[in-house]
Amino acid sequence: MTESKKPPFILVDGSSYLFRAFHGLPPLTNSKGQDTGAIYGVVNMLKSLIKQYNPTHMAVIFDAKGKTFRDDIYKEYKANRPPMPDELRSQIAPLHAIIEAMGLPLIVESGVEADDVIGTLACRATDHGIDTLISTGDKDMAQLVNENVTLINTMTNQIMDIEGVNTKFGIPPELVIDFLALKGDKVDNIPGVPGVGDKSAQALLNGIGGIDAIYQNLDKIADLSFRGSKSMAAKMQEYEEQARLSYRLATISIDLDLNYKIEALRPQAPDHQQLQSLFAEYEFKRWHSEVTALLSGDSAGSPQGSSEASDKVSSASSSQASSGIPIDKSAYEVVLDQAQFDEWVEKLNQADLFAFDTETTSLNYMEAEIVGVSFCIEPGKAAYVPVAHDYPDAPEQLSRDKVLAALKPILTSSTHIKVGQHIKYDKNVLANYGITLNGIGFDTMLESYVLNSTAQRHDMDSLALAYLGHKSIHFEDIAGKGAKQLTFNQIPLDEAGPYAAEDADITLRLHQAIWEKVSDIEPLKQLLIDVEVPLACVLSRMEQQGVLIDSQKLNQQSQDLATRIAELEKEVHEEAGEAFNLGSTKQLQHILFEKMALPIIKKTPKGAPSTSEDVLQELALSYPLPQKIMEYRGLTKLKNTYTDKLPKMINHRTGRVHTSYHQAVTATGRLSSTDPNLQNIPIRNEEGRRVRQAFVPRAGYKIVAADYSQIELRIMAHLSADEGLLSAFAKGEDIHKATASEVFGVALDEVTTEQRRSAKAINFGLIYGMSAFGLAKQLNVPRQEAQSYMDLYFERYPGVLDYMDSTREVAKEKGYVETVFGRRLYLPDIKASNGARRKGAERAAINAPMQGTAADIIKMAMIKVDDWITTSSLDDVTMMMQVHDELVFEIKEEHVDKHVATIVKLMETAASLNVPLVVEAGVGNNWDEAH
Missing domain, CATH: 1.20.1060.10 (Taq DNA Polymerase; Chain T, domain 4)
Known part of the structure; x- marks a missing residue:
């Protein structure tokens, strides 16, 4: 390639690579079934290209839908090509969105092919003195090669300059069109001249010249030394019209009237926010981690601007993440003798704060056995104490019982402050050994979650990359994958030691990095310290308590279900x-x-x-x-x-x-649960209620379910400060009847069942940002009628409309909305160019503060109730489950009335809003009866 004083102008034949990636790479899909292989292939190519050439000018060009001028010239043009597979078509729009988010100029011109756009732009670039590199797998592009234009096949990294064209085709670039016209092209259905192949075409062109020269010198063809030369002149004469048509079809236009100036075709700053969202949606995990590292916990920060606090988070973490300073592991220790262990116990006793982690045999906290423990007292100074590695030739290790006994005073102490990554798991595992882990000051998973719930996954590997620029040792790296994956006790200490010590070291480093950002934002600091960290301990107690299941009832129901x-x-x-x-x-x-x-x-x-x-x-x-x-x-x-x-x-x-509750999964702050998922047991149908009937108390106890009544509507009244809603709740009115009275203009006592049902649909529909179209479907009425209901609603409750409008504006300005207690709910798509995603983000902006505030309130209630149970040393009441806005208890029969009154009071006073919080409690012999 000719040396260029500047990085080249790169023109990417997007359509060529799209097809090649689709057919040449293994098929990939995300968890939703969306095909992603071609997207991945093209984006990977673009990334490599940019990294290699750092171009000053660039554009990615795709074919447009519909016919081109070549179809007008020849109706059979490309007629042999099968229609584009749906699996490929579905990847075009996502690919275009990612390319635009990468900041790359994207060109799709109707009526012409990508080749013609590329040819024209390459010609213009040459006129501007800019060297051009065309990235393509299309051989036809060889006709564009000259001193200033070179091809690169990024999939093979093969570069083709003038010499390269001569080598590949046996002719110079200026004869490539003639070559294609003579031999034809089955793929594009360019007819060519029957009987002319590569060798005869090369002989004709090198011996006589281009098509015009050949037709002026047909008599010279017989003198050329290729097979069939003697009869070729007659054949050429017979198919002259076809040859000249083929020439026109094979010629790439270089003089289109395009509205693109070369100087304007420059890569722009990527929209990392949008890329993060897209890479998450299509599940490109490595790229998602990389862009998340740049955003560093601030998914609201966009190229267009973000809040001051978000900028602070983003800039600090981006700097750290991008620096990628390797972590020094030379001071890590594997503790195998008593004296060394005693030294570490003393270090822990003297430390103001230390990171703690357990290594176990299982992710199931009820089944897990401790294999070793690790801790870190300052960055780089970490130790792993193995106690149960049992692989062949494993060295002698300290006794698990003795190690835990020595650590127990420190672990149970409230004055020795610990930090962990998802430390609730470690608390549960230690409980199996009779050790109550106290003094939990911080949890890096929760710190990251509170800082920004949507920024990235909150596991250690993702956080290490995002905040420290460090690629930590993955468990699979030392244990393998799949059915042959080792449990931790089977892993040799030369691998297990650095892995476990790094876990503790990274945890401490992450705490230092993230806490600095969280503590700068007072409401988030309070949420972390006063709500999320204490709640982890509450949830741990609930998980260890578990729930009693009547398996006979479930077995009978399974049989009944099988029959039905x-x-x-x-x-x-x-x-x-x-x-x-x-x-x-x-x-x-x-x-x-x-x-x-x-x-x-x-x-x-x-x-x-x-x-x-x-x-x-x-x-x-x-x-x-x-x-x-x-x-x-x-x-x-x-x-x-x-x-x-x-x-x-x-x-x-x-x-x-024993379920597992998750604090760091949902964007809004609500808890989720797995194994089993308690949140998804149906309540609106008989079969779902039968499942709940199998959740029973132990003998002599009752199940009590305490549920917040219409909490999100009450939060809407508080947030909107609408006088009508505030008044209805203050008077204790049936809010749906009150709304029906206002909307339909009838007296409260004259509201019909149908009117109340419609009002309920409106109330809850507005919470979730429902449109008139959605409401019409819900009520089974015409759209205009649904719109009139909404208009009447906003006339009667103008504060609600003001709240919605102002919330959308705040969301666009800041990139996030907040709960009553300051939890930030980031909205990556609030400025998306895609209308559907933007509208979705606007709906979330209205709903998220209500869902998030409801989540905050029930968490505060759980902490208050748990504190009452533990400080009062009650052994006749246990909090067993949290599902949506409901807490479920197991209470001794004779104390039900007394304890229910206390629980209701504690829940109703968990937070103070401008409307009363109301809790309804039910009692029964199973969960269904109590609800």
Whole structure:
């Protein structure tokens, strides 16, 4: 390639690479089924290209939909090509969005091909004295090569200059069009001249010249030394029109009338915010981690601007993350003798704060056995004490019982402050050994979550990369993957030691990095110290307590469900007129949309009719088959997830089921739970309530469920300060009846059941940012009627409309909204160019403060209730579960009334709003009865 004084002008043939990536790379999909392989291939190519050449000018060009001028010249042009696969078509829009977010000029010109745009821009660049590098896999582009234009095939890293064209085609670049015209192109259906192949075309062009010269010297063809030369002149004469047509089809235009100035085609600053969102959506984990490291906990910071506090977070962490200073592990110790261990115990006793971590045999905290413990007292000074590595030839280790006994005074001390990463797990594991971990001051997972719940995943590996620029040792690196993965006790100490010590070291370093940012923002600091960290201890106690399950009831329900599922399958087959696999999406699509010709409500990214739950729900309003399929799906899921599974989850030691609560998963601050997921047990249907009937108390006790009444509507009244809503709640009115009275203009005592139902839909619809279209579907009324209801609502409650409008504006300005208590809820898509994503973010901006405030309140309530139980040393009441806005207790029968009164009072006074918080408590012999 000719030396250039500047980095070159790079023109990327996006369409060429899109097809090559799609056909040449393994198929990839994300967890939602969206194809991503071609996206990954093209973006990876672009990243490599930019890193290698650092261009001053650049553009990525794609073919537009529809016909081009070549189709007008020749109707059979590219007629042999099959239609673009849906799996590829679905990747174009996401790829374009990522390229734009990367700050790269994207060009799609209708009526022409990407080749023509590239040819024209390359010609203009040459006129500007700018060398051009065309990144393509298309051989036709060789015609553009000259002293200033070079090709690169980024997939093979092969560069083609003038000499390279001669080597590949056996002709100079200026004869490539003639070469293509003579031999034709089956892929593009360029006819060429029958019988002319590579060798004869090369001989003709090198012996005589281009097509014009050949037709002026047909008599010279017979003298050329290639097979068939004697009869070639007649053939050329016969197919002259076809040859000249082929020349026109093969010629890349270099003189299009394009509205692009070369100087303007420059890479811009990437929109890291948008890239983070896109890489998360399409599950490109490494790229997501990289861009998250740049954002460093501030997903609201965008190129257009962000809040001062967010900028502070972003700049500090970006600097640290991008520096990537390697962590010195030379001072790590593996403690194998008593004297060395005694020294570390003394160091821990003297430390103001230390990081602590356990290494175990299982992620299940009820089953996990301690294999070793690690701690760190200052960055770089960490130790691992192995106690149960049992691989062949493992060195002698200190006794687990003796190590834990020596550490117990420190671990149970409230004055020795500890920091951990997801330290609730360690607290639970230690509880299995009779040790109550106290003095938990910080948790790096919770620090990151409070700083920004949506910035990145809050596991240690992600945080180390984001805040320290450090790629930590992954468990898979030392334990392997899949069925052959080792448990920690099987891992040799030369690998286990650095891994475990690094965990503690990284935890301490992360605390120092993140706490500095959290403590600068007072509301977040208070949420962390007063809510999230104490709550982790409350949740640990609840998890260890577990819940009692009546497995016989569940086994009976499983049998009943199996019978009903079989009946439903038969009914579905009869309705469909044939047997088919209800679990097969393709077969279901065929039955619903081909055989029965039901309306297609929505399509999948691949262009197939969707059979998602919301689609079936809508179809079920008018057709019986989708209704039965929905019932079948619901019962099958209930059976597989709960009635079959719960009895198998009963712990052999406690006889109870122990869920895991997660504090750092949802964007709004709400808790989630797994194994089992308590949040998703249905309550609105009989079968779901039967599952709840299997949650029972021990003998002599009752189940008590205490539930916040209409808490999000109350929060809406507080946030909007609307006088009408505040007044209705202050008077203790039925808020849905009150709304119906206002909207429909009738007296409170004259509100009908139907009017109350409509008002309820409006109240809850507005909380979730529902449009008039959505409300119309909900109420099954025309859109105009739904719009008139909303207009009347806002007339009666103008404060709500003001709140919504102002919240959207604040969200756009700051990039986040806040709960009543200052929890920040970032909205990465609030300025998205994609209208659907932007609208979604605006809806979230309205709803998130209500959901987030409700989450904060119930967390505060849990802390107050737990404090009452523990400080009063009560052994006749335990808090067992938290589900949505509800707390579930197990209380001794004779003390139910007294304790329920206290619980209700504590929950109602957990926070102070401009409206009263109301808690309704129920008592029963199972969870369903109590609710």
